[in-house]
Amino acid sequence: MNSVAVVSNLMDSLKYLGPNLAMAIGSLVLLMAGLWIRSSCVLTILTSLILVTAAALNIPNLGLLSTQYFSGLVYHDAFSSFFGFIIPFIILFAVVMGHYSKELLADRKAEYMSLLLAFGCGLLFMSSSNHFLMAYLGIEMVSVLSYALAGFHRERQSSVEASMKYVVYGALATGIMIFGMSLMYAVSGELTISGMRNFVHSVPADAIPYLFWVGVIFSFAGFGYKISAAPMHMWTPDVYEGSPTPVAALFSVAPKAAGFALLIRFFVVGLSLPVVDQDLVLLATKNATQPAYLAGGLVSWAKFFAISSVFTMFMGNLAALGQTSVKRILAYSSIAHAGYMLLGLTSQNREGLSAIMFYIVVYCTMNLGAFWVASLVEDRMGGDSLKDFKGLAKKAPLLAVLMAIFLFSLVGLPPFVGFIGKLYLFIAILGQKMYGLALLAGVNSVISLFYYAKILKAMFLEKVSEETLNIQGQIPKFILVMLFVLAVPNLVFGLYWEPLMSWAMTSLDFAR
Amino acid sequence: MNCVLSWITFFPLLGILAILFVPKGKDDIVKWISVGVTLVPLLLAIKLTTLFNYSVGGFQFVEKALWIPSLNVEFHMGIDGMSFLMVLLATLLSFLCIFASWNIKKQVKGYFSMFLLLHVGMLGVFCALDFFLFYVFWEVMLLPMYFLVGIWGGERKEYAAIKFFLYTLFGSVLMLVGLLALYFYSTGPNGLSPATFDLAQLSKINWSQYTLNFFGMTLPFDKAVWVLLFMGFAVKVPIVPFHTWLPWAHVQAPTAVSVILAGVLLKMGIYGFLRINYWLLPQATQYFATTLAVMGVINIVYGALCAMAQKDLKKLVAYSSVSHMGYCLLGMAVFTAAGMQGAILQMFNHGLSAAMMFMLVGILYDRLHHRAIVTTDGKLGFGGIAQKSPIITAAWMVAVFSSLGLPGLNGFISEAMVFLGAFPVYKTLTSVAALGILLTAAYLLWMVQRVFLGPYVALHKDESGHYHPAGEIPPIRWNEWVVLIPLAVLCLWIGLFPQPLINIFKVSSNMITETLR
Numbered sequence A: 001m002n003s004v005a006v007v008s009n010l011m012d013s014l015k016y017l018g019p020n021l022a023m024a025i026g027s028l029v030l031l032m033a034g035l036w037i038r039s040s041c042v043l044t045i046l047t048s049l050i051l052v053t054a055a056a057l058n059i060p061n062l063g064l065l066s067t068q069y070f071s072g073l074v075y076h077d078a079f080s081s082f083f084g085f086i087i088p089f090i091i092l093f094a095v096v097m098g099h100y101s102k103e104l105l106a107d108r109k110a111e112y113m114s115l116l117l118a119f120g121c122g123l124l125f126m127s128s129s130n131h132f133l134m135a136y137l138g139i140e141m142v143s144v145l146s147y148a149l150a151g152f153h154r155e156r157q158s159s160v161e162a163s164m165k166y167v168v169y170g171a172l173a174t175g176i177m178i179f180g181m182s183l184m185y186a187v188s189g190e191l192t193i194s195g196m197r198n199f200v201h202s203v204p205a206d207a208i209p210y211l212f213w214v215g216v217i218f219s220f221a222g223f224g225y226k227i228s229a230a231p232m233h234m235w236t237p238d239v240y241e242g243s244p245t246p247v248a249a250l251f252s253v254a255p256k257a258a259g260f261a262l263l264i265r266f267f268v269v270g271l272s273l274p275v276v277d278q279d280l281v282l283l284a285t286k287n288a289t290q291p292a293y294l295a296g297g298l299v300s301w302a303k304f305f306a307i308s309s310v311f312t313m314f315m316g317n318l319a320a321l322g323q324t325s326v327k328r329i330l331a332y333s334s335i336a337h338a339g340y341m342l343l344g345l346t347s348q349n350r351e352g353l354s355a356i357m358f359y360i361v362v363y364c365t366m367n368l369g370a371f372w373v374a375s376l377v378e379d380r381m382g383g384d385s386l387k388d389f390k391g392l393a394k395k396a397p398l399l400a401v402l403m404a405i406f407l408f409s410l411v412g413l414p415p416f417v418g419f420i421g422k423l424y425l426f427i428a429i430l431g432q433k434m435y436g437l438a439l440l441a442g443v444n445s446v447i448s449l450f451y452y453a454k455i456l457k458a459m460f461l462e463k464v465s466e467e468t469l470n471i472q473g474q475i476p477k478f479i480l481v482m483l484f485v486l487a488v489p490n491l492v493f494g495l496y497w498e499p500l501m502s503w504a505m506t507s508l509d510f511a512r
Numbered sequence B: 001m002n003c004v005l006s007w008i009t010f011f012p013l014l015g016i017l018a019i020l021f022v023p024k025g026k027d028d029i030v031k032w033i034s035v036g037v038t039l040v041p042l043l044l045a046i047k048l049t050t051l052f053n054y055s056v057g058g059f060q061f062v063e064k065a066l067w068i069p070s071l072n073v074e075f076h077m078g079i080d081g082m083s084f085l086m087v088l089l090a091t092l093l094s095f096l097c098i099f100a101s102w103n104i105k106k107q108v109k110g111y112f113s114m115f116l117l118l119h120v121g122m123l124g125v126f127c128a129l130d131f132f133l134f135y136v137f138w139e140v141m142l143l144p145m146y147f148l149v150g151i152w153g154g155e156r157k158e159y160a161a162i163k164f165f166l167y168t169l170f171g172s173v174l175m176l177v178g179l180l181a182l183y184f185y186s187t188g189p190n191g192l193s194p195a196t197f198d199l200a201q202l203s204k205i206n207w208s209q210y211t212l213n214f215f216g217m218t219l220p221f222d223k224a225v226w227v228l229l230f231m232g233f234a235v236k237v238p239i240v241p242f243h244t245w246l247p248w249a250h251v252q253a254p255t256a257v258s259v260i261l262a263g264v265l266l267k268m269g270i271y272g273f274l275r276i277n278y279w280l281l282p283q284a285t286q287y288f289a290t291t292l293a294v295m296g297v298i299n300i301v302y303g304a305l306c307a308m309a310q311k312d313l314k315k316l317v318a319y320s321s322v323s324h325m326g327y328c329l330l331g332m333a334v335f336t337a338a339g340m341q342g343a344i345l346q347m348f349n350h351g352l353s354a355a356m357m358f359m360l361v362g363i364l365y366d367r368l369h370h371r372a373i374v375t376t377d378g379k380l381g382f383g384g385i386a387q388k389s390p391i392i393t394a395a396w397m398v399a400v401f402s403s404l405g406l407p408g409l410n411g412f413i414s415e416a417m418v419f420l421g422a423f424p425v426y427k428t429l430t431s432v433a434a435l436g437i438l439l440t441a442a443y444l445l446w447m448v449q450r451v452f453l454g455p456y457v458a459l460h461k462d463e464s465g466h467y468h469p470a471g472e473i474p475p476i477r478w479n480e481w482v483v484l485i486p487l488a489v490l491c492l493w494i495g496l497f498p499q500p501l502i503n504i505f506k507v508s509s510n511m512i513t514e515t516l517r
Helices: A010-036 A042-054 A077-101 A106-128 A134-149 A158-188 A193-202 A211-227 A235-242 A247-272 A275-284 A303-322 A326-347 A350-381 A397-411 A417-431 A435-461 A477-495 A496-505 B004-020 B027-051 B082-099 B107-128 B131-140 B144-150 B157-185 B221-236 B247-253 B255-280 B282-287 B289-309 B313-333 B337-368 B388-403 B408-421 B428-450 B478-495 B501-517
Strands: A067-069 A072-078 B058-067 B073-079 B211-216 B217-220 B457-459 B468-469
Touching: A010 A042, A010 A067, A010 A072, A010 A077, A010 A477, A010 B221, A042 A326, A067 A350, A072 A077, A072 A106, A072 B082, A077 A106, A077 A247, A077 A350, A077 A496, A106 A134, A134 A158, A134 A211, A134 A247, A158 A193, A158 A211, A193 A247, A193 A275, A211 A303, A211 A326, A235 A247, A235 A326, A247 A326, A247 A350, A275 B501, A303 A326, A303 A435, A303 B468, A326 A350, A326 A417, A350 A397, A350 A417, A350 A477, A397 A417, A397 A435, A397 A477, A397 B468, A417 A435, A417 A477, A417 B157, A435 B144, A435 B157, A435 B221, A496 B289, B004 B027, B004 B058, B004 B073, B004 B082, B004 B107, B027 B082, B027 B107, B058 B107, B073 B082, B073 B107, B073 B131, B082 B107, B082 B337, B082 B468, B082 B478, B107 B131, B107 B144, B107 B255, B107 B408, B131 B144, B131 B157, B131 B255, B144 B157, B157 B221, B157 B247, B211 B221, B211 B247, B221 B255, B221 B282, B221 B408, B247 B255, B247 B313, B255 B313, B255 B337, B255 B501, B282 B289, B282 B501, B289 B313, B289 B428, B313 B337, B313 B408, B313 B428, B337 B388, B337 B408, B337 B457, B337 B478, B337 B501, B388 B408, B388 B428, B388 B478, B408 B428, B408 B478
Parallel strands: none
Antiparallel strands: A067 A072, B058 B073, B211 B217, B457 B468
């Protein structure tokens, strides 16, 4: 089964590591540059160049065969390249957002950007790790930097509090994950995802003790924490609310993307959920001694993910209903969206996985946009509650229209791309005839409309009694351009999404 | 005349584009652009009446192109007689509603762009022959409606807008599940043919052979999907337990939006039933026929009783819409040629008379700033308008008598056809429904008596909310004439010579009946 090439030589391995290296070196460069360069503008341009380079460094690797390098610690395959492309761009938006944000003090911009680059490096490792140790290091690298970023506004009590909460939850979740992994190791004697694959392929289901599956579920705690799946979601609203808004925007998309990458790899490659074509063939020709991965052991993974997904959706959406802070609304909505994305794992087929990857990309565009508008409003109105959004359509019509596009996309209304994202997730689960699940997900979309509409209502419907100040004029033109860059795919992919979908489909090629 | 349906549907998008570039303050230009871009689809639709082949039942002016190959989604448009009738109605009302919106003052550019976007959604629904495309257009309408009611509406506009939005989205999410279920089963039991959203191909499949597992229950596939789709359309019609958004949305919406809501959007529910449920799932439709007929009768009687209890003129008209949509449901539930034709004609007729009534409510509101038939302190809000304004009264009479089915006006024709078709099938139900005619006459005539007849005691509401005796009532303005005259002429014309209009949809209506009998 394990036909993939393993590169052990250090120098040969390095050529796969281009993007990660670019980010890591870039992070150091910025730390140094910050000592001399005070201009946030120059720093932003420098960081952006590094990020674009990091993304571009994926290109020479595209032609290379799928491999495990560094003696099987890290993967290189189409799947990791997919995230290798999108993660630098997510960071790029966070960098630009930070450059303009008034929440981040001017003399700390270099630190901020340096942290972001290191953060990005961690994300890349998360999305390509094979070894449990590497996965743990990736998660921790991201987490530790997240704690620093959440508490970046250290003079503000809420920021420090956010950081502290994040630390406590993070320590607990990764602790449980490590414990789970150690249980898995105790049973199988394997520490790599590909090794786990060999294990479940070679040992019959009833020969694997319960302990192994308990370990798997414990490991899910760690991934679930990163993607903020219920019940590991509690930190999300508080951290998003306390963190500087550009950081919250980043948290709502980037760890989610990398977390899903790791989650998918762990379950699909490691536990061999029958989602790849060859496995389906195997499934069709069931032999007498069923290997463990077909039986799934104790746990029906479809049910496991279905329950987790429904629970996460309802937790996110119901909790969002009562919120008045837009950042908190968006935080709960990001929990709900993690729930939608988990639907893709429920279906356990290629359609489901590609739907998740498609959704991650489109979710990034809409959520980054929504957070950015929230950040702009917060900077200018002094708060992010619904009443600060009141009459935004008068004060900054363009901003309000852009926000409306992002929100409608988040609801999942055609012709915006959020609808297409949800459509593919629905198609995946309905292809498996899970009608009840699809109905529950649909009901959740309707619930979510209610709180998104509260923002719309504040922006468009409510009258502003006081003198309407025009804040659109204060917003730098470049921000508007960047917001357009986020808004245009929401419309264009909503009408023609074939290229994006086929990219997600072809990226479902795992090295095993 | 290639792509004529695309031109009809998408032409107003050009108008939105043009409106974006109109400098601030030039509201008249915005309005005239809107007139222009809605006039073109109307003229094209009228031109189609000469090109349309009335003797065949299939789809005409078909446009087909692959849109998303991986899902087999097609851009597939075409019209048969029934959808052609709806296209005529929608283009006409869209055009007239631009004039009905002439006195919009607030955010004129936004209003007219949203209105034109609504036009795209409406026409798209009537022309789409691919279920996915249909769904996209169906949802596209929600967005402008939310803003039109929410921004330009009355005092409780926010509540009305979100209620409309939530109800409709709930219905359409269920519809989405239903449509995806159809899509997946369309590959056949061995998954040989590619899955499709094409309505014509979906209609060829015998859906009753499948079953569907829902939380451990095994349900017959076609009936389960029928119910899912039904929910989507029932909210739009609206069928009685799902109707509570309607009085809110109608009453709070600005005049022109009420006109479009009653005139076109409600018909979309009925059109959806006929196009999707009836065509794709005929066996389930037969199974649910009696249910549908009972619901129709409940709509007729309950709507009429509610209308009778209203003290707000616009709410009365709104409930009368609920009641009148019941006739459509009854007519189409009996599967007789007359019943079906009556139901389709009733869609068109109610489109005219409800549009006219809402327009006239708007005209009275403009002049007296209230809609209370009876004010909170028990005085007549309008009493004796006929004394001062015979022209408005005359227009009202046309709308009222068309609505209550006076012979010689359009309402009579369709209601008579519905009853003729329904009576042989459901004798008791039809008799109960006939009670609805009596109730309709009662609430409308009672309204006429309290609003138009008697001594002139009409009140005017000032900004602080107090009522004062109204003075002279300003005459009808030119833009109001433009709306009222075509509607009144059509009401009279269809009442006297319905045959040309029936000929448009007769063949396709009979085809629907044939497949179900």
